[in-house]
Amino acid sequence: MTTIGFLLPIALLLGLGGLAAFLWSMRSGQYDDLDGAAQRILTDEEDGPC
């Protein structure tokens, strides 16, 4: 019974973490240009802004 006391919160927090990560990645535009990401990996150059 005591194990449930910490296993449950851990499971829920992990799930929440995954959800938060997904929402963050969507908001920061990571899914806006999927084809472009596939192409950019072919260039060697540093890909930072400017």
Next chain:
Amino acid sequence: MATLAPPAAPSSLDLFVAEPSPGTRRIDLHVPGIHCAGCIRKVEGAVRALPGITHARVNFTTRRLTAEWQDGRQDAQAIVAAVEGAGFDARPFSPSDVAAQGGDPASRRLIKAMAVAGFAAMNIMLLSVSVWSGADGATRDLFHLISAAIALPTVAYSGMPFFSSAWGALRQGRTNMDVPISIGLILATALSLYETVTRGHEAWFDAAVMLLFFLLMGRVADSLMRDRARAGVAALLKQSAPGALVRAPSGETEWRPIESVAPGMTVLVSAGGRIPVDGLVLEGSSSIDRSLVTGESLPEPVKPGGQLLAGTLNLDAPIAMKATAVGEASFLAQVVRLMESAEQGRARYTRIADRAARLYAPVVHLTALLTAIGWLIAGAGLHQALVTAIAVLIITCPCALGLAVPAVQVRAASVLMQRGILVKDGSALERLADCDTVVLDKTGTLTLGRPVPAGRLPLSASELALAAGLAAKSSHPLSRALLAAAKAEGVTPVVLADVSEHPGLGLEVQHEGETLRLGRPDWAGASAAAQGHLLTLAFRRGEAPATLIPFEDPLRPDAAAAVARLKADGFDVRILSGDRESAVRHAARALDIGTWAAGQTPAGKLAAIEALKAEGRRLLVVGDGLNDAPMLAAGHASIAPASASDAGQTAADLLFLRDSLMAVPQAVETARRADVHVRQNFRLAIGYNILAVPIAMAGLATPLIAAVAMSLSSIIVVGNALRLRAPK
């Protein structure tokens, strides 16, 4: 003619510049030429090399460059010039386009709702499995409580798309699939909450949230499909000029967006350019290709005083024109008004899922009511009767039914996309499957809408290399067609220097002591018999007699095969064209089409369509021109080629991007097969209900049974949708 210089660099680009934060400026440019990693690097590199640029990034999916710079240190023209210097065309996106394209908010909202529902479904399922495997007493109550804490916000947030759609339908006195979904969801959550509070044995949170998750997957796929089609259409629309080169009385020229061109202004149109507004010719004479607007396939000569329609193509020489009608008064606006009135019929179409819901909802709700009454009569308590009735609602909640249609339509749209056919939305596929008569436009639809040399080229290889070398220096459609034909024959054009272009006449060059001319037959010195035929070029080398090169607007590749296949599919095939009778008769005979009409105006076409509809036919309209737009909107379903006018592309339900007309039978056959799969899915979903409802009515449906049955039926329905194959 000296004032008619080629278009200067657009100077009104600043109208497209946005100010995302104080001190910075941003512009979005459509760069259609980007197709590889190297292009991304070249374009971004060219822009980043400019001083003052703070951000430059290409979105490869939408072929869009976003550039930001510090105000005052850079300007939009220099950025466009840099992209053009790297060898790419760049056109500005207007701020309104950018807002419309910046990730559809509806899709984003649905994806977020799905993510939340997915998270909740997994965690609640985790807790539910413990309950099903024997947790009881305080543990079970605790698990129910935690489930409730997760499920309530989830249902409130992720269920919103369904609730608002259901509420919208109910307020208008209609019902759709979202009504039974919402009722089921709300009742399942309310009952589970009651059970949790009263420390009951069974809570249905997992069923409610899983149902939401499955349904949202269907919605998201459907919404993404529509976004993809819309982005495709937007990219096509971008290919037409959004502005005009205006000459001020002082003689200065300025490039203006189309909205700020007023009647009376003098507009310059280069050879090979599209006429941006309706008007009259002021200076210069040329010939005008009206095929995209009226369907007339032969170019028409114009001289000062002649009428010009927006959207037509200026072929031979640069002209200056006076804008007469813009906006509401233009020919385009008249066509758009016809289109809008024609579209009203289509708005009355009811989607197949909503028709199913009309039958489904009353049956299910009546069954639940009868269950409650039955249990009361049989002597059960009010609580047990209600729980059983709600269990019936939960188990029949149209999970599979909600997926039955979108799963098939998304699959159909994606297999059509592989064949170069864009489907704008799912209802287009449903309507397409119903059609029994095809009405085809001729110019640009049955034909390619662009000239190619008729028959074999009458030139030797060396002559062809010289003629192609001349043609390479011109943007005239016939020159381009000749160049393409030469390249197709494996001839490399001779590189010629100092070619002079004589507007309206042709091209001339001195090469190895000979004068070469390519152009109008009379100018190049051909016999008088050929004069006046505008779809003919003549090539002359030195003092040798000129060779005539006739052109024609050919039928699309496999047009005949496509028409035959449509007939084999049971369609009544007809032609309705704005072109001359002789041209239409010729095409009709070549394609073996018995019923045709020529010389139709947009209103005439619309009237013909309405007459056919009045006979009870369901029309599939295939057309491309501005004159076809009203009939595309009036048809039960409509298809347009990617080369269609803006209005045509907007009005059509489907667009095909390749040259082959085979796209039409492919689209129809896929739509019909999709219809078969949708009906199979409905039968599967109903079969599932026939099995599950008696169990629920008998009061034997536990949350475990509901979860298993729901997942199983959803997987079967999606699996059946995936069986749909790409058309031959």
